[in-house]
Amino acid sequence: MAGHKALRINGTRLNETLQSTCTQWGALSSSTGMRRLTLSQADKDVRDWLVKECKKLGCEVKVDQMGNIFATRPGKGEGLKPIAMGSHLDTQPAGGRYDGILGVQSALEVLRTLHENDVATQHPIMLIDWTNEEGARFPGAMMCSGVWSTKSSTPLEACYRVTDSDGIDMRTALDEIGYLGTTPCDYRENGLEAYFELHIEQGPKLEQEGKSVGIVTAVQGMKWFAVRVTGVEGHSGMSSSSSASPGITRWQSSSREPGTTPMPTRSDALITAALLISAVRTTALETSLGVATVGVITSDTQSQAMIPSGIDFIIDVRCPTDAQLAALCAAIFTAFDAIVASESNHTAYSVTRSWGLPESVFHPSCIAAVRAAAVAEVGELQCMEMKSGAGHDAAWTSKVVPSSMIFVPSKDGVSHNPAEYTSPEHCTLGAQVLLQAVLAYDGRTT
Amino acid sequence: MAGHKALRINGTRLNETLQSTCTQWGALSSSTGMRRLTLSQADKDVRDWLVKECKKLGCEVKVDQMGNIFATRPGKGEGLKPIAMGSHLDTQPAGGRYDGILGVQSALEVLRTLHENDVATQHPIMLIDWTNEEGARFPGAMMCSGVWSTKSSTPLEACYRVTDSDGIDMRTALDEIGYLGTTPCDYRENGLEAYFELHIEQGPKLEQEGKSVGIVTAVQGMKWFAVRVTGVEGHSGMSSSSSASPGITRWQSSSREPGTTPMPTRSDALITAALLISAVRTTALETSLGVATVGVITSDTQSQAMIPSGIDFIIDVRCPTDAQLAALCAAIFTAFDAIVASESNHTAYSVTRSWGLPESVFHPSCIAAVRAAAVAEVGELQCMEMKSGAGHDAAWTSKVVPSSMIFVPSKDGVSHNPAEYTSPEHCTLGAQVLLQAVLAYDGRTT
Structure with missing residues (x-):
């Protein structure tokens, strides 16, 4: 463990990679916002890029039946399950560059940092890109982490039949971009040791309270x-019903003309x-x-x-x-x-x-790993425990494996909007906390 | 006049023509409803057919700057202005076969009846098809009768610039279907002696009161x-504003979590x-x-x-x-x-x-002509004076020439819907009253 304490992610590389991939795949022309609808061409392009980058680092890449991508860097322990980091690369129709994207890009930056420093972890370390977190193109947010956890009320076959506004079903869309995988979309067959997700807060609390890192303890329930x-x-x-009773014949204009009485x-x-x-x-x-x-x-x-x-x-x-x-x-x-x-x-x-x-309560061991990493990085006064008001893939993973989340501040609390913004410094900080939380969890369980 | 009393329109021909032209040009596939948006291909096709039919009857056809079609059957009087009958052939996106269409088809049937009976009128008798009565494709209902009357707040050049949802402007659309005419769209240069419009009621009053013909005295004002x-x-x-004041630093979950206070x-x-x-x-x-x-x-x-x-x-x-x-x-x-x-x-x-x-009050002479024709046809007990709750081209014409309208019943008061229905008998009756009103007015003014 001691040797990892000094390990640092490359913030410049993280921010440049995040910005350049957003600019290339899904950028709105009129703002710095994003339109990278799930399973669109832009989503395919960034997925292809991600898979290539992970393979460059020696990762094994699997795609499951819902298009979820799992890139695994081997560990030295025998028969241990992976410790995963993940989020999503899809966006709202007019969303920002950080919601979801920061979590996946930071996971890649962690893998790159482990790779170039030749760090040997006990557990395999995994990156996950979950399909259709937004539910913007195919209704049903956090759809594919929900299927993987098997706790969602919408099973795989039903998700395959969900259609977008053009009538294209999800299975066809997965197939068309080449991400209809064969790995079972089921945590029981493709399991994890733990799951950590870095995400922007999408709310104003951290900024209001002057904090840098949110240690997320739960996700509220939603319907x-x-x-x-x-x-x-x-x-x-005119009147839209015919409740008026027939009147008396008369030549003079009726006092009950169309237009004067029909409102009721x-x-x-x-x-x-x-x-x-x-x-x-x-x-x-x-x-x-x-x-x-x-x-x-x-x-x-x-x-x-x-x-x-x-x-x-x-x-x-x-x-x-x-x-x-x-x-x-x-x-x-x-x-x-x-x-x-x-x-x-x-x-x-x-x-x-x-x-x-349903309401999700995160795992004490994962929360402890995030807290240790965050406090070590910025000190207690810059950290804050909080619940998430937005749903996240970690809410579903927490039903079946130990999970927790790290939040970094959203400027003015704005999200799902091109004005969404998190500073490069906060992005770097989040990725650094993610790295150290994963290493702390890896050390804890060996 | 006496010789005209026995003149009868051909109800079978009227109804067959109305139905067959609707079936050919703009019929919805799923119902008996219509989608004949103004200046669409279906509108062009029915206009081309109408022009051909009028020319077969020896009419002179003019098209004005807004695509309004004027087909004139000459009269024997010297220098007299035409007595016109008209309405519109365009429909709502999912409208019916009678709103507007009945008025134009009945005007054609009147011309056919005059032609085959070799009736010589004092005034020229004119059929008018007004462009874009519905305002469904290009916003602004009764647009082109409004321009013609010069009383609309939207002048010709402004109408030319109105665009549909695809960004096509009205001038381009007129040009594309070959109906950007050169006749001035201005009653002062292309004037009328009087204007009569047969229309379905689009409300339930006639049906509720058990009447067959509405003698329309006014159109209510609308905005x-x-x-x-x-x-x-x-x-x-989350909260969408940041009015909450910064709180006190603490490790424990705040009682003011995102999701519990932001509503206000x-x-x-x-x-x-x-x-x-x-x-x-x-x-x-x-x-x-x-x-x-x-x-x-x-x-x-x-x-x-x-x-x-x-x-x-x-x-x-x-x-x-x-x-x-x-x-x-x-x-x-x-x-x-x-x-x-x-x-x-x-x-x-x-x-x-x-x-x-603006509110429109119809002309006493035109109302009298309609009343005489209606009472002669069905008797007083089947007639009813009424105001129109819907706008019509006659509301604009009434600002500048003597005008009035004839209503026939709408089943259940339904209009702007594929379920819109007026019986063949009521269509025939309306056209017959239109014929006799025009002849009465022609006789009155000679």
């Missing part, structure tokens, strides 16, 4: 619900959706159980002259514990039921799809 | 506003939009001034893991009078200002575009 509200279509100048008889899906979306926030605020967000909304009609008959939206709910999550979700749908019942406008809602990630 | 709500983007697991500090554009959309309805209901609808809504983000930073929606407001319209619009924006001020979530709204059609 998504795809909701559809249905009403009755109609022309916006409408069955307007967007009005109901607006009330439900407002209730999502009100319920989260009033219960103080967690956060709930509606980010995506679409209307069946694209004409301003129509009363909308169908609205789809997605609710994202996150709470520190599964019990709080269940309570907040229940409170939201209780509020929905009350609104739909009281509106009596003949609209209805249904939940057409849901997805969830 | 559209494109509204943009802006907030601050952020990850849905968010600047969520969709929450504000939901409150505004709900206020649109509430204001319309409480004031009883008219109807107000939000049919189109889009979010900048397509990720459920994002707090939305920008929402666009369109408000459609309609009232019987311009004064009521102004009052309702003012009340809506007063409500908006109050919501944005009270929310203090740092969201804002702006009106990025607006469009309006």
Whole structure:
């Protein structure tokens, strides 16, 4: 162990590699942001590059049935499982250069550092690039670490059938870019000793508290619900229902002209959706159980002259514990039921799809390894324990192998946006802590 | 006049022509609905057919600068302006076979009837097909009758620059299908004696009241506003603002974890939009001034893991009078200002575009001609005076020439939808009333 204490990653190389690969594969033209949707050409290109770089370092590379990439640097111990470092290379449609990418690039930098210093570890040391962490092209975030952990509610065959907005299914997309591998996507057949993930915080806490490193102890539970509200279509100048009773014949203009009375008889899906979306926030605020967000909304009609008959939206709910999550979700749908019942406008809602990630508590040994590495590097005052409000692949790995995470600061807390930024110094620091955490864990278990 | 009383249009020919041309040009494959967007290939094809049919009847055909088609059957009077019948052949993206189409096809059937019966009218009798009534491909409904009337707030050159969702401008689209004509699009240079428009009701009143013919006396005023709500983007697991004050350094997990407190500090554009959309309805209901609808809504983000930073929606407001319209619009924006001020979530709204059609009152002589024709055909008990809740080309023509409209029933009041339906009997009846109204007006003015 003593000999490793002085080992240092090459921060210049890390930052240059991160920036140049982003510039080459998936950069937005209008900003420093990224559009590297999973299994796209840009994702294939950066994967091909990654595999080549790992092979240069003498790593064995495997691709599993969901396209997850595993690059292993052998250890000297007999029959020991790998200690893995990983994250994801895919991004949101207009995301940044750090979310996920920093974790994979730092893992590569750790491998490069071990290689050029000829460090012999007890365990094999592994780099992992998880497929479709973002869920931006194929709905279902952290999809492929979820399949690997076998704890996700969506099994492999169901994931293969998930389609993007062009109707391309995931299996076809994997095959087309040459990453439909044969290694079983199952931790029981392709297992790990431990898993460490460096990630940007994607929130403002480290910056607000003036800290450099987050020692992540848990990931809060989260659920998504795809909701559809249905009403009755109609022309916006008219009533959309025929509840008015037939009147008396007359020549004179009726006082109940089209346009003056129909509002009360409408069955307007967007009005109901607006009330439900407002209730999502009100319920989260009033219960103080967690956060709930509606980010995506679409209307069946694209004409301003129509009363909308169908609205789809997605609710994202996150709470520190599964019990709080269940309570907040229940409170939201209780509020929905009350609104739909009281509106009596003949609209209805249904939940057409849901997805969830249970609360994850990281492993004490992994947390201890990260803490030791972080404190050794920057001292206690620059470190902070925290829970993650965002989901990560480590949440799934933690269900089946000892796992934990390292956070570095996000400027202004911004993520999933081209303005996402983490300084080169913080990127370097994160990679250095990752290296030392892995070595500490390797030393601990030998 | 006496000799014309017995003149009858050929209902079988009318309905067969209407159905067969819809089937050929713009029919949806999955229903009896139509997708004949203005200036599309389907629109070009039906226009070419219409021009050919009118020329077969000896009509002179002119195309104006906005692609409006004018087919004139000469009259025997010296220097008299034409009495016109018209409507539009374009449809919504998923519309029906009657909205607009019935009016043009019935005008053709009237010309055919006059031709085969060798009827000599005093005035020339004209068929008009107005370009882009729907405003579905190029925003701005009733666009080209508006230019012709010179009363629209959008002049010809501005209309030429309006683009569709593919970025094609209207002038290019007119040119590409060969309908960028040279006749001035201006009633002062290409004028009319009077204008009659047969249209489906697009509402449920005739059906509810058990009537066959609507004698339309006015079109209510309407305004559209494109509204943009802006907030601050952020990850849905996190706060999107940094209003929390720096806390005290500690090793233990803070009670103010990401995910438990950020709701109040968010600047969520969709929450504000939901409150505004709900206020649109509430204001319309409480004031009883008219109807107000939000049919189109889009979010900048397509990720459920994002707090939305920008929402666009369109408000459609309609009232019987311009004064009521102004009052309702003012009340809506007063409500908006109050919501944005009270929310203090740092969201804002702006009106990025607006469009309006002033209240239109039809001409007593034209209304009298329609009434005489309708009562002669079906008797008083089957007729009903009404105002139109939807905008029509006749609303613009009425600003500059005597105009009025004839309505026939819409099944269940449904329009702008493939389920739109008017029975063959009602189509025939409408065309017959149109014929007799035109002949009555021709007789009246000689």
